[in-house]
Amino acid sequence: MNCPYVRRAAEVPAYSPANHTGTSNQRVIGRETVGAQRVEVLLGTITRGHGALPHAHPDLEQASCLLAGAGIGEVAGRQRRLEAGDWSFNPMGVFHRFEVVSDEPVQVMVVYAPPYSENPNAALTATGADDPRCHARDDSVRDVPQHEAPAGLPHYHGVLARPVITRDTVGARHLDIRALSLDADGGAQAHAIPGTEQVLYLQQGAIHGEINGQPFRAGARDWVFVPEGGTLHFQAGGGPCRAILVRAHDG
Missing domain, CATH: 2.60.120.10 (Jelly Rolls)
Structure with a gap:
């Protein structure tokens, strides 16, 4: 597809x-x-x-x-x-x-x-x-934490999201990046985030769904792009998945 x-x-x-x-x-x-x-x-x-x-x-x-x-x-x-x-x-x-x-x-x-x-x-x-x-040393610059506790994510189910690059972890202004672990039946209900572009990088497993009403399938080492304000929903492809979710906004 x-x-x-x-x-x-x-x-x-x-x-x-x-x-x-x-x-x-x-x-x-x-x-x-x-x-x-x-x-x-x-x-x-x-x-x-x-x-x-x-x-x-x-x-x-x-x-x-x-x-x-x-x-x-x-x-x-x-x-x-x-x-x-x-x-x-x-x-x-x-x-x-x-x-x-x-x-x-x-x-x-x-x-x-x-x-x-x-x-x-x-x-x-x-x-x-x-x-x-x-x-030049700048003590305001923070190392990325490697072991932040994962938690749920709005609009997602069967997913644990570990904060990586966020305002809270490193003071990011434009980026919000989380490492996702999806169950075999995990996924995301249809949602849109105004003023934000999203990228999903699939490290393991497969997903299928729709972006702005257009069907898609993605597997390991694929990148999925969601345009600004685009509507996304997807489901894991029958097995566990690992992915990186990138969100970029004005800050």
Whole structure:
């Protein structure tokens, strides 16, 4: 079943992003793929010893989830080892960098809100290794909690949602990201969220439902996009599911 709201990485070309080395990105959710205006989601592949050079985004938030491999992330002068399943969050205007340390390439899901689209005016780059902005400590920047207690989610049933990137966890202004665990009969009743775009990334299992009255099916490693104010309902495909729910709004 073809549906313009269901996207796969194989459907989009790869490109080499600015301010990175050894990196290949695929923009799965963006203006040119689904007409997104509030959110952009990339799948990045990065080889050992490479990654993101020190830079900052003055007008957008960035969240990243490692899907495979391991690396060292630095945000606001603080370093942290990240492995598969870990999240990081880069607030507006905060310098950050990332380097792969695993032999296997890193695969990473990157979320921007508002969309980045490789706009050179949306990034500040370091002037060199001694640029004080790269190492400036900012104690207001919080690490993403890894073990927040899951809870229910309005409009959903048979689902536990663990807060990851939210206003409460890291002070996010535009992003609300939760890790979902769905029972075999879990799903969501028809609902719409004004002023918000949504993305579901299926990590395990399958779902089927409708977006704005258009039927869709999605399986593991598929992205499902819900346009601003769009009506979504879905049901698990007969087995347990794991998914990441991204919501982007004005803040």
